[in-house]
Amino acid sequence: MEDRSDLLLEGVVGSVAYGLDTPHSDVDYLGVYVEPTRSFLGLNPPTRDRGTRHGRGAADATYHEVGKAMGLILACNPTVTEILWLDEYTVATDFGRELVGLRSSFLSAQRVRHAYFGYAMAQFRRMLTRRETQGLQDRRLAKHARHLRRLLWQGHQLYTTGTLPVRLPDPEPYFEFGRQMTTEAGEAAAKALIAEYEQKFDTARTALPQRADEAPLEDFIQRLRRAHLDDRPA
Known part of the structure; x- marks a missing residue:
């Protein structure tokens, strides 16, 4: 992924993040990016099955478009959910930090x-x-x-x-x-x-609600899409 200007969040995940790395371990990155909103209005919108990019130089890296990422996190997908629970980030925009602040709303x-x-x-x-x-x-x-x-x-x-x-x-x-x-x-x-x-x-007695709190997540994605309405695809 060469153009990093659309990143909202990026951080190191995998064995290095868990403390399970060995001399053979790679450094893995996970990130969330945002597509220009107008790109969803054309003939070939970036559907969720196409909303993933790979690559960060020689490093292993996976980046999900924010709509796809939020859907996966709502499903509590372990490999994507952890992006909102890292101790530090290599990229974190204002919207990215707001998304981190909403992490508990995804849980059920x-x-x-x-x-x-x-x-x-x-x-x-x-x-x-x-x-x-x-x-x-x-x-x-x-x-x-x-x-x-x-x-x-x-x-x-x-x-x-x-x-x-x-x-x-x-x-x-x-x-x-x-x-x-x-x-x-x-x-x-x-x-x-x-x-x-x-x-x-x-x-176990769970600390989680039976349903995710989707209202603040919907508000977030609506504001994010409006903020990127006039962005031009690279």
């Missing part, structure tokens, strides 16, 4: 549980498939395991406290779990972790 109990636990289950299934097809020495097994445990912990924290901690307070248990996944006992340990967190979610 059922969607958080479904998104985080569901995404962790998808990681779990991929991890078991990788064990079967690539063998226990596959280096990505440990990474899958670390992020499986992270997703479960972050999702439960968000569900029970209303706050998403991006950086893990102690990464060592996650690295240990990753090492365990490369042993014969790894599958049983992963299944036990899934069962543990399923029970935790079932018995």
